[in-house]
Amino acid sequence: MNRKQVLNNATLAIQNEKIIFIGKNPPANMSAETKINARGKVALPGLVNCHTHVPMTLFRGLAEDQPLNDWLKQTMWPLEAKLRSQHVYAGALLGCLEMIKGGTTCFADMYFHEDKVAAAVEKSGLRGVLAEGIIEGNDERRGMRLFQKSVDFVRDFNGHADGRVSVMLAPHSAYNCSAELLSRIGEEASKLKVGVHIHLSESDVMFRELKKKLGVSEVQFLDGIGFFNNHVLAAHCIRLSKSDMQILARHAAGVAYVPVSNMKLGLGIAKAKSLIDLGVNVGFGTDGPASNNSLDMFETMKTGALLQKLLYENPTVLSAFETLQMATLNGAKALGIDKHVGSLEVGKKADIILVDLSKPHLKPLHDVCASLVYSAHASDVDTTIVNGQVLMENRHVMTLDEEAVMEDADRALSGLL
Amino acid sequence: MNRKQVLNNATLAIQNEKIIFIGKNPPANMSAETKINARGKVALPGLVNCHTHVPMTLFRGLAEDQPLNDWLKQTMWPLEAKLRSQHVYAGALLGCLEMIKGGTTCFADMYFHEDKVAAAVEKSGLRGVLAEGIIEGNDERRGMRLFQKSVDFVRDFNGHADGRVSVMLAPHSAYNCSAELLSRIGEEASKLKVGVHIHLSESDVMFRELKKKLGVSEVQFLDGIGFFNNHVLAAHCIRLSKSDMQILARHAAGVAYVPVSNMKLGLGIAKAKSLIDLGVNVGFGTDGPASNNSLDMFETMKTGALLQKLLYENPTVLSAFETLQMATLNGAKALGIDKHVGSLEVGKKADIILVDLSKPHLKPLHDVCASLVYSAHASDVDTTIVNGQVLMENRHVMTLDEEAVMEDADRALSGLL
Numbered sequence: 001m002n003r004k005q006v007l008n009n010a011t012l013a014i015q016n017e018k019i020i021f022i023g024k025n026p027p028a029n030m031s032a033e034t035k036i037n038a039r040g041k042v043a044l045p046g047l048v049n050c051h052t053h054v055p056m057t058l059f060r061g062l063a064e065d066q067p068l069n070d071w072l073k074q075t076m077w078p079l080e081a082k083l084r085s086q087h088v089y090a091g092a093l094l095g096c097l098e099m100i101k102g103g104t105t106c107f108a109d110m111y112f113h114e115d116k117v118a119a120a121v122e123k124s125g126l127r128g129v130l131a132e133g134i135i136e137g138n139d140e141r142r143g144m145r146l147f148q149k150s151v152d153f154v155r156d157f158n159g160h161a162d163g164r165v166s167v168m169l170a171p172h173s174a175y176n177c178s179a180e181l182l183s184r185i186g187e188e189a190s191k192l193k194v195g196v197h198i199h200l201s202e203s204d205v206m207f208r209e210l211k212k213k214l215g216v217s218e219v220q221f222l223d224g225i226g227f228f229n230n231h232v233l234a235a236h237c238i239r240l241s242k243s244d245m246q247i248l249a250r251h252a253a254g255v256a257y258v259p260v261s262n263m264k265l266g267l268g269i270a271k272a273k274s275l276i277d278l279g280v281n282v283g284f285g286t287d288g289p290a291s292n293n294s295l296d297m298f299e300t301m302k303t304g305a306l307l308q309k310l311l312y313e314n315p316t317v318l319s320a321f322e323t324l325q326m327a328t329l330n331g332a333k334a335l336g337i338d339k340h341v342g343s344l345e346v347g348k349k350a351d352i353i354l355v356d357l358s359k360p361h362l363k364p365l366h367d368v369c370a371s372l373v374y375s376a377h378a379s380d381v382d383t384t385i386v387n388g389q390v391l392m393e394n395r396h397v398m399t400l401d402e403e404a405v406m407e408d409a410d411r412a413l414s415g416l417l
Numbered sequence: 418m419n420r421k422q423v424l425n426n427a428t429l430a431i432q433n434e435k436i437i438f439i440g441k442n443p444p445a446n447m448s449a450e451t452k453i454n455a456r457g458k459v460a461l462p463g464l465v466n467c468h469t470h471v472p473m474t475l476f477r478g479l480a481e482d483q484p485l486n487d488w489l490k491q492t493m494w495p496l497e498a499k500l501r502s503q504h505v506y507a508g509a510l511l512g513c514l515e516m517i518k519g520g521t522t523c524f525a526d527m528y529f530h531e532d533k534v535a536a537a538v539e540k541s542g543l544r545g546v547l548a549e550g551i552i553e554g555n556d557e558r559r560g561m562r563l564f565q566k567s568v569d570f571v572r573d574f575n576g577h578a579d580g581r582v583s584v585m586l587a588p589h590s591a592y593n594c595s596a597e598l599l600s601r602i603g604e605e606a607s608k609l610k611v612g613v614h615i616h617l618s619e620s621d622v623m624f625r626e627l628k629k630k631l632g633v634s635e636v637q638f639l640d641g642i643g644f645f646n647n648h649v650l651a652a653h654c655i656r657l658s659k660s661d662m663q664i665l666a667r668h669a670a671g672v673a674y675v676p677v678s679n680m681k682l683g684l685g686i687a688k689a690k691s692l693i694d695l696g697v698n699v700g701f702g703t704d705g706p707a708s709n710n711s712l713d714m715f716e717t718m719k720t721g722a723l724l725q726k727l728l729y730e731n732p733t734v735l736s737a738f739e740t741l742q743m744a745t746l747n748g749a750k751a752l753g754i755d756k757h758v759g760s761l762e763v764g765k766k767a768d769i770i771l772v773d774l775s776k777p778h779l780k781p782l783h784d785v786c787a788s789l790v791y792s793a794h795a796s797d798v799d800t801t802i803v804n805g806q807v808l809m810e811n812r813h814v815m816t817l818d819e820e821a822v823m824e825d826a827d828r829a830l831s832g833l834l
Contacts, residue, residue: 060780066737097777135566263723264791266732293791294778303720306680315683319482320752359713360514361795363477363823364830374681374710378778379796406780413781 006368013123014350017388040358041382045343046351047297048331051235051256052361053111053284056411058091059290068265082416088113091413096234097405098295100397102378105351108335110170110197111334114153122161123398125391129335130168131197136177139351143181154192173199174218186227195231195336203267207239219244231336238268249279254334259304261287273308273317283331296378301327320369354383431767434805456798457775462760463522463768464714465748468652468673468702470528475830476507476707485682499833505530507829513541515712517814519795522768522803525752527587527614531570539578542808542816546752548587550615560598570597570681571609581804591635605645612648612753620684624656636661648753655685657777666696671751676721678704688733690725700748711787713795718744737786771800
């Protein structure tokens with residue numbers, strides 16, 4: 001199937017968790033238990049959010065318009081120190097609800113108490129590529145303890161929730177983990193055959209500071225310890241040299257481009273176009289809602305595409321179609337699961353959304369891709385299907401009680417503050 | 418009343434077109450014909466869009482991801498040459514519908530057949546500061562003809578639709594109108610006591626080219642011919658020197674900061690923070706939907722605020738409250754109508770929106786201003802009131818038949834293509 005094709009008046013059939021037919025004329029002997037009429041709507045692959053910390057949905061709007069250091073030290077870190085698994089679960093479930101309503105079917109997450117994020121994935125019906133975060137700081141024992149937790153999480157949760165959970169290891173960053181620990185994590189990832197999710201080059205300042213400390217760039221340093229021999233999912237990548245980018249391309253690393261959060265914290269713009277031109281696979285991430293303040297992949301697509309046009313002073317950069325592909329297939333590839341999801345193809349898992357295009361802000365409808373990227377909102381998603389299960393239809397969420405999820409989150413936050 | 422105040426459990430009363438009470442304890446003798454229960458919602462001044470070409474809603478998505486010159490020469494100009502008043506009306510009405518549904522209560526517009534935009538304002542119930550555009554190019558007679566039309570429009574439509582229409586003159590730009598014509602327009606605006614809406618410094622390239630041609634900067638040139646002795650609404654202002662900014666400040670010009678369209682066309686970022694710091698009044702504009710592709714002021718607020726944080730590498734720049742103020746009171750000021758609208762105050766016209774905050778992507782609700790700017794969408798607007806008339810309640814639009822407006826726009830576009 002031509003991946004660029006927009007099919008009109010077509011049928012898509014799902015059996016169990018998979019897509020079994022797409023086209024104009026379904027076989028005569030094909031019957032369906034459940035039918036969804038998609039008149040006036042467009043079906044597309046569910047959106048893939050390549051970088052977030054979904055439990056931080058609980059912290060949305062808590063500390064606004066502050067310098068990064070104050071935000072971290074005065075609000076986020078003290079709160080995170082008090083965080084228990086019930087808070088993580090409440091925040092993660094609220095985030096999952098928001099994602100279902102916004103057409104995100106899969107997300108890559110890194111946080112603490114990640115077993116509770118897995119529980120939220122199980123309950124909500126979403127797909128997640130999850131990892132328990134490893135922050136060493138200057139505390140070697142803490143590093144080893146969290147490393148062990150991250151490894152345990154991989155062992156315990158790979159394939160969880162009917163295969164909707166897959167796993168990675170997740171060292172926070174090269175500035176928060178020692179070379180020794182990063183090497184061990186890399187080796188362990190190879191043994192376990194899992195990817196590694198890491199923050200990379202989050203700002204110009206960090207790029208310069210790390211280069212001074214390490215003598216080489218962050219990417220060169222990680223390359224030197226063989227870190228990229230694993231499948232690496234690198235979030236942010238705001239400041240990279242051309243040779244850094246070439247290293248990422250050579251090792252087929254995936255990059256999560258996180259435009260909205262990076263803007264909000266004033267950190268900079270990843271050169272997504274240059275990365276793509278050099279052969280790096282780039283998907284989109286929202287980051288946690290504490291610094292975004294949303295998990296909205298429609299907003300991220302538009303802002304991300306426009307920001308590249310601005311950066312390169314060229315409106316042809318990141319076309320609407322390329323942007324959609326980054327938010328779906330390329331995202332799945334960055335997460336190492338593109339064999340199973342990321343496009344509408346027979347044999348792939350049925351992770352599908354329907355977007356209602358019959359609204360004033362989407363009219364006239366001339367170019368479906370442009371409409372989806374430049375005009376549609378999260379609230380235009382009508383139906384969300386993951387692994388063949390309908391999680392939302394006509395904006396009614398089936399798997400979660402919306403009111404209860406919102407109340408539980410309010411209660412969990414009140415308990416923390 | 419403290420304009421920064423968020424009142425909880427308060428009452429707001431409207432009589433005829435005005436706000437007559439805001440507070441906790443309405444007088445005992447106050448009764449109401451109609452009551453709107455705003456539980457779980459927040460009331461705020463209607464959003465003011467300071468720069469658009471609303472008939473271009475008809476061209477949404479028509480020519481995407483193209484270089485500016487191709488976009489103009491291959492698509493927009495040929496289409497505009499064929500444009501008749503019925504197309505303008507259909508496009509304007511669709512745009513008005515989108516604005517009502519997105520919480521915009523007032524917009525500043527510049528286009529051709531502007532009488533049809535006035536008709537759309539009259540029909541939809543919105544408020545508009547409208548102007549017939551004047552493009553001279555190298556054709557002096559055309560310039561004079563359009564100038565006369567612009568003056569006629571001012572005479573015929575000032576105060577139209579129960580005062581919801583106010584008017585300006587609108588020379589397209591200093592690169593599309595001669596010094597002589599701009600001088601005449603300035604003098605006529607003084608006589609007529611109306612403002613002047615103009616595109617100013619739309620890109621770095623234009624800034625440099627005009628400076629070369631004029632010998633001085635665009636702003637210095639306009640200042641030299643006394644143009645700023647009128648109330649000027651200047652759209653874009655991407656590239657200005659500090660002394661340009663000081664000229665705008667000295668003359669109390671209003672600036673429409675147009676972040677989304679400027680990004681999409683790869684043109685640059687207006688230094689809104691520097692303008693504000695120098696005392697210039699800055700509001701937000703969306704530009705026409707052909708280059709945005711939306712009239713969404715919520716999106717514009719978030720993108721505009723984040724873009725300034727990015728530009729100044731400082732997350733404290735443009736706080737959520739300042740951003741809201743730009744989108745309401747400062748916008749009204751830029752349009753010269755802040756005595757009547759732009760804030761919720763007794764005696765002002767009742768241009769009010771209610772935003773539903775009881776949704777997953779707005780929870781937990783910790784900071785109402787941050788919620789509105791960083792997390793809310795156009796689709797969260799529940800109720801839109803202009804001049805005391807309810808245009809939308811529970812997302813049901815009262816003044817327009819949504820289906821008919823969308824169908825008419827489709828038909829008008831088909832006729833053009």
